[in-house]
Amino acid sequence: MTDSLCEKKVKVNLGERSYDVLIGHSMLNEAGARIKSIISAERAFIVSNPIVLKLYGDKFCHNLKSAGFDLTVLEVPDGERHKSLETARKLYDRLIEKNATRFDVVIALGGGVIGDLSGFVAATYMRGMPFVQVPTTLLAQIDSSVGGKVAVNHPKAKNLIGCFYQPKLVLADVDVLKTLPERELKAGLAEAIKCGFLDSDDFISFLEEYVEEILAIKEDALIELVKRCCEFKARVVETDEKDLGRRAILNYGHTIGHAIEAVTDYKKYLHGEAVAMGMVCAARIAHKLGLTEEDLVNRHRYILRRAGLPISAPPFDPEDLKKHLLLDKKKRGGKFTFVLLRGIGEPSIESVSYDIIAESLKLCR
Helix, strand or coil: CCCCCCCEEEEECCHHHCEEEEEECCHHHCHHHHHHHHCCCCEEEEEECHHHHHHHHHHHHHHHHHCCCEEEEEECCCCHHHCEHHHHHHHHHHHHHCCCCCCCEEEEEECHHHHHHHHHHHHHHHHCCCEEEEECCHHHHHHHCCCCEEEEEECCEEEEEEEECCCCEEEEEHHHHHHCCHHHHHHHHHHHHHHHHHHCHHHHHHHHHHHHHHHCCCHHHHHHHHHHHHHHHHHHHHHCCCCCCHHHHHHCCHHHHHHHHHHCCCCCCCHHHHHHHHHHHHHHHHHHCCCCCHHHHHHHHHHHHHCCCCCCCCCCCHHHHHHHHCCCCCCECCEEEEEEECCCCCEEEEEECHHHHHHHHHHCC
């Protein structure tokens, strides 16, 4: 890692749907010109929440207006529970009221909830509007803003209603992470750790060396972290855009993680916290199946603990968990499909019985 701050660019190569992820600082101050350079739209619809708008709304809107955009701000309440069909319907209503067309642009200014919701609306309104991601959380910058998965939740399961719709551009400004609550920063780091375990020992070693600097919001460490995560995700997405094969490895830690979120009604844990617990559980399952050594389980616990993330699964009714697992999109036949590790950088897709899952969860409590 170099000591100097500079802008990084990651290209997501998907033919005519290719786009750049630009990573650096002061991106919000240049957003209008950058978006205008690739999208000819005259009108922009900014989707955000009151927390982000209070922090960055005036600056961001002024910059886009200076670039020549006619702006409409669409504010939605903060929180995972608002990533719903009802909220999407309200956004459709506003777009219709404003006579929005498929030649206008939707800009998501916020975290993963805003990005997923905005992308879903952009993908489905008039069969598709141009869409730009301006992620304001670490989790969104390294994960949800890249790859084109957009969705809303159903009361029965997370992200159950969605589609694939790539943005035209992603602007990741690490400056905004300085106002991110510490808990949110740690939750985002969980997804980075996931990428590390899926990618290479070199990536995990980088995280082990720089985790304190990342948590201290050191810009050079953050830019390098976001770049590495986006490069890894881009490589995976380029080989399997529609999640029919290799892209499934990005769900590492998510099968149990999503179930924990659902069992606790999406109110107790942030997504990254649930994924952290899910990764430890997945490592336990892999060890119980004889796929990996105990050392790998311990390395999960070591780096996640240093990142300030939960590593023990909460107590819950096993039948509640099983009910939510049955709704998982990756389930096949009578078994549950899990992403497990045979080693760092060696993910595999395995079918796991519920008995093995339950036994492994007991070891994680």
